[in-house]
Amino acid sequence: MTQQTVYFVTGTDTDVGKTYVSQLLLQYFNQSSTAIGYKPIAAGASMNDGELKNEDALILQSASSLQLAYKEVNPICFKEPIAPHIASEMVGESITVSGLTQWWNKSKGQCDIALIEGAGGWRLPLNNKEYLSSFVKDIQCEVIVVVGMKLGCLNHALLTLETIKQDGLIIKGWIANQCDSPMNFYEENLAYLKQHVDVPFIGEIKVNQTIDNLILSHL
Numbered sequence: 045m046t047q048q049t050v051y052f053v054t055g056t057d058t059d060v061g062k063t064y065v066s067q068l069l070l071q072y073f074n075q076s077s078t079a080i081g082y083k084p085i086a087a088g089a090s091m092n093d094g095e096l097k098n099e100d101a102l103i104l105q106s107a108s109s110l111q112l113a114y115k116e117v118n119p120i121c122f123k124e125p126i127a128p129h130i131a132s133e134m135v136g137e138s139i140t141v142s143g144l145t146q147w148w149n150k151s152k153g154q155c156d157i158a159l160i161e162g163a164g165g166w167r168l169p170l171n172n173k174e175y176l177s178s179f180v181k182d183i184q185c186e187v188i189v190v191v192g193m194k195l196g197c198l199n200h201a202l203l204t205l206e207t208i209k210q211d212g213l214i215i216k217g218w219i220a221n222q223c224d225s226p227m228n229f230y231e232e233n234l235a236y237l238k239q240h241v242d243v244p245f246i247g248e249i250k251v252n253q254t255i256d257n258l259i260l261s262h263l
């Protein structure tokens with residue numbers, strides 16, 4: 045295997061389509077390569093075959109080229125769908141950047157392209173001092189930003205992109221996701237972002253988009 049490409053998929057918020065888009069990206073990459081999806085931290089899970097499993101991680105696991113054991117895809121999983129640093133305090137298990145980096149150093153390298161889905165948005169707290177973004181900085185991978193095209197997304201998109209750049213990371217590009225219905229004035233909002241954002245535009249994901257007519261650039 046040549047050098048592995050690693051992407052971290054973040055979004056403008058929770059529920060903006062990070063998982064939906066990641067699944068499509070995995071399918072897209074797996075047409076000509078090997079790609080595995082990871083979900084390091086998940087909050088919101090139910091018992092399945094004797095262990096807590098999260099829906100996002102299961103989706104990524106099944107879209108991957110290699111079916112890893114659940115715990116390899118999702119090492120940190122909480123039952124409650126709440127902020128992970130609060131969930132971790134409730135169960136007395138701390139989440140740290142160094143713990144995540146150690147996990148990643150052991151897990152990486154099993155495919156050509158690894159796609160790591162974040163949790164929440166860019167500045168997700170891990171504990172009282174650290175953020176998930178520091179893990180991305182630690183492993184120095186490129187970032188893909190999913191913009192959930194809903195009211196408020198212009199502000200969220202601009203702030204997110206600006207902050208990732210300030211954090212010194214490379215943004216591979218951004219993706220406009222229509223979520224579960226097209227927003228009012230979708231085209232106008234999309235045009236504004238295309239004009240004002242100076243990172244590559246990877247493409248548009250329509251409502252119920254499938255791999256069939258997916259057009260992506262810059263990947």
Ligand SMILES: Nc1ncnc2c1ncn2[C@@H]1O[C@H](COP(=O)(O)OP(=O)(O)O)[C@@H](O)[C@H]1O
Pocket residue numbers: 055057058059060061062063064065100221222223224249250251252253
């Ligand atoms: N392009 C889309 N078409 C149809 N449904 C979508 C689309 N994007 C997201 N959804 C749905 O919206 C919900 C939130 O998306 P999800 O990918 O789980 O967001 P996130 O991972 O950012 O929390 C899910 O039910 C998902 O299936």
Ligand SMILES: [Mg+2]
Pocket residue numbers: 062063064100161
């Ligand atoms: Mg998700």
